Amino acid sequence: MTENLKTTSLRARLLMWLLLPGMIMATGLLAKNYLSVSEVANRIQDRLLVALAVTISEHAIKSSGDLLSRDIELLLEQFTRDNTYYRVQGPDGAFVTGDFGLPRPPQDVVLQPGVPYFYNAHYRNEDVRAVTMKYLVSDPSSNVHGWVSIDVNQTRRQRDSLIYDELMGSTTDYLVLMFLSGIFAWIGVSHGLAPLQRLQQAIRRRSTDDLRPIRHAMPKEVTEVVSSLNALLARLESSITANQRFIADASHQLRTPLAAVQAEAEWALRNIHSDEDRQALERIVEQTRETARLTSQLLNLARVSPEGRKAGTLSKVNLLSFAARVTAEKVRAALNYEIDLGFDDQSDGLNCEIETGNEVLLREALCNLIDNAMIYSPAGSTITVRVIGSGAVTGPIIEVEDNGPGIAPEDRERVLGRFVRLENANKQGCGLGLAIVKEVADAHDAVLSLEDGVDGKGLRVRIAFR
Numbered sequence: 001m002t003e004n005l006k007t008t009s010l011r012a013r014l015l016m017w018l019l020l021p022g023m024i025m026a027t028g029l030l031a032k033n034y035l036s037v038s039e040v041a042n043r044i045q046d047r048l049l050v051a052l053a054v055t056i057s058e059h060a061i062k063s064s065g066d067l068l069s070r071d072i073e074l075l076l077e078q079f080t081r082d083n084t085y086y087r088v089q090g091p092d093g094a095f096v097t098g099d100f101g102l103p104r105p106p107q108d109v110v111l112q113p114g115v116p117y118f119y120n121a122h123y124r125n126e127d128v129r130a131v132t133m134k135y136l137v138s139d140p141s142s143n144v145h146g147w148v149s150i151d152v153n154q155t156r157r158q159r160d161s162l163i164y165d166e167l168m169g170s171t172t173d174y175l176v177l178m179f180l181s182g183i184f185a186w187i188g189v190s191h192g193l194a195p196l197q198r199l200q201q202a203i204r205r206r207s208t209d210d211l212r213p214i215r216h217a218m219p220k221e222v223t224e225v226v227s228s229l230n231a232l233l234a235r236l237e238s239s240i241t242a243n244q245r246f247i248a249d250a251s252h253q254l255r256t257p258l259a260a261v262q263a264e265a266e267w268a269l270r271n272i273h274s275d276e277d278r279q280a281l282e283r284i285v286e287q288t289r290e291t292a293r294l295t296s297q298l299l300n301l302a303r304v305s306p307e308g309r310k311a312g313t314l315s316k317v318n319l320l321s322f323a324a325r326v327t328a329e330k331v332r333a334a335l336n337y338e339i340d341l342g343f344d345d346q347s348d349g350l351n352c353e354i355e356t357g358n359e360v361l362l363r364e365a366l367c368n369l370i371d372n373a374m375i376y377s378p379a380g381s382t383i384t385v386r387v388i389g390s391g392a393v394t395g396p397i398i399e400v401e402d403n404g405p406g407i408a409p410e411d412r413e414r415v416l417g418r419f420v421r422l423e424n425a426n427k428q429g430c431g432l433g434l435a436i437v438k439e440v441a442d443a444h445d446a447v448l449s450l451e452d453g454v455d456g457k458g459l460r461v462r463i464a465f466r
């Protein structure tokens with residue numbers, strides 16, 4: 001049953017149940033029609049046969065045994081389109097006129113005077129309908145007295161063609177009726193299924209982070225399904241929100257004590273003199289710094305994830321001034337790394353605005369890219385943050401380029417995953433930075449790509465907006 005449901009479409013099932021009973025009934029009617037038309041045609045032919053029998057025998061008696069004239073036979077043939085054969089036998093059973101070899105009625109038939117007996121036979125390679133009757137004749141003119149018996153046989157062409165014509169007519173009606181019913185049933189079913197299709201499209205159009213309830217007007221039969229689906233979406237949303245909130249809260253809670261531990265440890269480091277104590281403290285400071293970085297990156301990830309995105313407000317963002325601002329904020333850190341951090345305005349007066357940007361997320365992404373470039377490039381390297389104005393194909397572009405070690409082309413896809421770090425990574429970092437950048441790009445429907453830096457050296461990360 002489940003297998004059937006999987007393979008058969010709802011439309012096909014509905015159409016089958018709408019059309020099948022009609023087809024069965026119409027076929028039954030067709031059969032009934034055939035039987036009644038055959039019966040009527042048989043009755044007509046039988047009556048004709050009796051009339052012919054009486055006429056022929058009277059003619060034979062009056063003409064003292066003459067055959068029917070050829071004119072009458074032709075007239076009969078034209079009129080009925082059938083061949084008619086007959087045999088008249090006198091009171092003593094003697095052959096009077098007609099075809100002597102005509103088939104005879106079954107032996108056991110006892111003929112009642114004046115009552116015709118009908119039967120089917122075969123004569124001259126054709127099926128024939130036959131009648132036999134006997135009746136009393138008393139004709140002074142021909143001097144015939146007594147029981148005369150007459151057999152008349154007639155081919156069944158007229159009868160068969162009558163049935164055939166009638167059957168063809170009703171079969172044509174039947175086919176037209178079925179065709180029209182099929183069309184109307186198809187239209188009806190399509191109309192009935194339209195809300196389901198709308199529902200399917202509405203669900204298909206949704207992005208993975210859109211968990212709002214489905215609000216389409218639905219027929220009664222589907223509302224139950226939709227409300228169950230909505231209940232599931234609501235449960236899913238609250239469970240995701242709870243998870244996100246937990247991560248955010250946990251990161252928040254961890255950050256403060258970690259910062260305190262780090263500060264304490266750094267203070268202690270400056271105030272002790274034994275080398276062993278110093279090494280132990282240095283390890284503590286290092287560990288704390290890493291844990292602090294991890295919590296902060298986890299918090300960032302929670303913020304850029306689909307649920308977290310909702311919190312930020314969407315607004316018009318001018319990428320040129322935004323990137324210049326973030327770069328300026330990073331200059332001091334760059335100096336510490338002995339790195340030359342520069343900004344390259346390539347807007348050329350073209351548009352650098354995006355209509356629906358989340359500045360909080362964008363800042364997270366750009367900071368991660370600049371941090372990476374500073375951390376993984378050796379002292380003395382150059383980093384350029386570049387903004388390119390909207391072109392014919394893409395919208396504005398932000399690039400962060402360095403001339404450090406770069407990332408091998410085969411690692412560029414993999415490195416976007418969470419917690420992925422490469423050989424060149426020093427101790428700091430937890431492998432979440434580029435995953436955050438990827439999420440932010442996705443949230444803005446932008447394309448993230450990792451390329452070679454200037455002269456094939458270093459790394460250029462590009463975020464192309466639409």
Ligand SMILES: Nc1ncnc2c1ncn2[C@@H]1O[C@H](COP(=O)(O)OP(=O)(O)OP(=O)(O)O)[C@@H](O)[C@H]1O
Binds near residue numbers: 404433434
């Ligand atoms: N500009 C770069 N030049 C060379 N290698 C890079 C660069 N940026 C990233 N990488 C490599 O990609 C890896 C992943 O970077 P990502 O920013 O995701 O994580 P991370 O820097 O290790 O940790 P964090 O989450 O603290 O940023 C890094 O560990 C590093 O090996």
Ligand SMILES: [Mg+2]
Binds near residue numbers: 371372432434
């Ligand atoms: Mg990083």
